[in-house]
Amino acid sequence: MSEKTVKKKDEVVIETTHPNLEIFKIDPWVKPYAEDLALRMRRYEGVRKSLLGEKGTFKEFANGHHHFGIHPFGDGWIYREWAPEAYGLYLMGDFNNWNRVSHPLTKNADGTWEIYIPGHDALTHESRVKVRVVGRNGDRDRIPLYIRKVVQDPQTHDFSGQIWSPEEVFHWTDGDFKIEQSEPPLIYEAHIGMAQEKEAVGTYKEFEEFMLPRIKAQGYNTVQLMAVMEHPYYASFGYHVSNFFAPSSWFGTPEDLKSLINKAHSMGISVLMDLVHSHTIKNFAEGINEFDGTSHQFFHHGARGYHSAWDSKLFNYGKHEVIHFLLSSIKYWLEEYHFDGFRFDGVTSMLYHDHGLGTAFDDYAKYFSLNTDIDAVTYLQFANELIKALRPDALSIAEDMSGMPGMCLPIEAGGIGFDFRLAMGVPDFWVNTLKKKDDDWSVGQLWYELTTSRPGEKRIAYVESHDQALVGDKTLIFRMADKDMYWHMNKKSPSLVIERAVALHKMIRLITISLGSEGYLNFMGNEFGHPEWIDFPREGNNWSFKHCRRLWSLADNPFLRYEDLKHFDVAMIHLMHDNALMGGGVPQPLWIDQMRKLVAYKKKDYIFIFNFHPTDPQVDFELPVNDTGGYRVIMDTDEPRFGGNGLISHEVIYEVKTLPGMKQQTGFQIYVPNRTAMVLKKVTLKD
DSSP states (O other), rough: OOOEEEETEEEEEEEEEOOOTTTHHOOOOGGGGGHHHHHHHHHHHHHHHHHTTTTOOOHHHHHHHHHHHEEEEEEEEEEEEOOOSSEEEEEEGGGGGTTTSSSBOOEOOHHHTEEEEESSSSTTTOOOEEEEETTEEEEEOOTTTSSEEEEETTOOOOOEOOOOOOOOOOOOOOTOOOOTTTTEEEEEEEEEESSSEEEEEEEOHHIIIIIIHHHHTTTOOEEESSSSSSOOOOOGGSSSSSSSEETEEEESHHHHHHHHHHHHHHHEEEEEEEESSOBOOOSSSSSOOTTTTOTTBBBSGGGGGGEEETTTTBBBSSSHHHHHHHHHHHHHHHHOOOEEEETTTOOOOHTTTTTTTOOOSSSGGTSSSTTTTTTHHHHHHHHHHHHHHHHHOEEEEEEOSSTTTTTOOOOOOOOOOOOOOEOOOOHHHHHHHHOOOGGGHHHHHHHHHOOOOOOOOOOOEEEGGGGGOOOOOOOOHHHHHHHGGGSSSSSSSSSSSHHHHHHHHHHHHHHHHSSSSSSEETTTTTTGGGGSOOOOOOOOGTTOOOOSSOOOOHTTTBBBBBHHHHHHHHHHHHHHTTTTTTTTSOEEEEEEEETEEEEEEETTTEEEEEESSSSSOOOEEEEEEEEEEEEEEEEEOOGGGTTOOOOOOSSSSSEOOOEEEEEEEEEEEEEEEETEEEEEEEEOOOO
């Protein structure tokens, strides 16, 4: 009944017979599931040993992209492919006039195939290639699994692989860039194609030139890029990935993406990638499905290998070759493109056989049951170990709504190894709250939802997800303002509906970012209340781009309220960052009042006060702070620069004294208008 942890450079080795792991001290609720945790760690150690041997590392293991695929080799080119149950493979392309039989690959004993093509000029930069695969599912033309660029024929719309080997190698200038671990991630989530105002697909270069300065000016220190991995259907939002080593050709060239990341680093901005290893497109022509002719090459066989809600294929994480393929993808994006980490999409779907659909995770027993896919748990541990071995400063974020215990604890502590978990319950809470009448809002529930997390877990808080901006759903402000947004967002156009929406938009963001989360995320445009939903070009809208863009001109228009919301977001982000107010655990609650809809709390030398009441201001509100000195308002949601009425003074010093109505308490009296929030900072009183 012992545990021994040995740390070596670039690796984690756990020797365990029955773990007495740190997770039990951090989260005592997992103690009844000690055997399940022991199984987790035994599986981790056992599979790790079978993959790496006694002394290997994942850094050495995850090199599929260096071995497989098409590479210059000697005086020619080598092409290797893993297709264990295929009957025959034939390389074809521009180089052989698409001859389907002239270049057969030879099968090796381990199920890999290869061909050597002599001559440096046999394959040329930007020439197109495919591989003809003959298997039990027929004779199909496929895109090589490790291809690094994909192109679509403008006439036939057919996708092909493309040799990408430019003469001039991209010159990186970001060698000194590292993520500062003490800096909380303030994440600007963005979609390259939508991040412009023209009715077309935006490019990597346009994002670099226009969006990066905007993101920097707004105070965000991290950009999270969606839809980077190649996907044939633009309207999939990038989540139906087809090629795991090719950046999306929708937005430009690989060099364009490298330039974007290099520029971001020069501006002090980290770049995360939205990594989709939870599923993949089921297509044959563009994707990896049944590449060798079988359904089980990468995926579970039968119903287990298909996600009915997503109409996509599901990986078999228990298969060593699949682990190798996916881990090599992670290493490739870190090495080749200098990404600073990943937001892992669909982690909940990976962790549970039912994908978490319809499951209420209200009992720890639901995390340690036959419904849990332990192979997926092990894969995620491997992924996080690899990331830290390659880039100790890199970030990994789990998109998990289940709250799996140990998600953000180190592997050697019994965890899965992520740095952060997206607080997915927070957007759901706000949606459900806005469905209620204002008088029925529960500030107690608000406090609970925004402060509760697993022990030892760091959270990325966010108000609304990108999914809420899609057609069929509603952004937060559109839920509140509805059709009035089209008529009354002019600053001189009175509307009680808009006044409420704008006021709550600011309050909701401020309380979400400040109630203890260690990071914050915003989807582009939501910060200024973008009025248009996202409707990707499709047959149903006549392939229009009208609603698949961001109207930045609205945010920059001095006559519209969108500008007020933009200014507020900038001030809020800078307030939280410049004063180191992110994280720090649950703030000290000072006042939570359901009847008056008041919430007040203290973080360091700062006090946050919120009055969510729809009609009642609080005059001479007595706030006990049990402190000395005085406080002064440094920011509030009612400031004129944010479209407010300027009812709150920033000049008054609120001296802490014995409160008239609470003789045993010290604090101060303050005017708190309804539907406003304010931040006060402690000041030194003059004699």
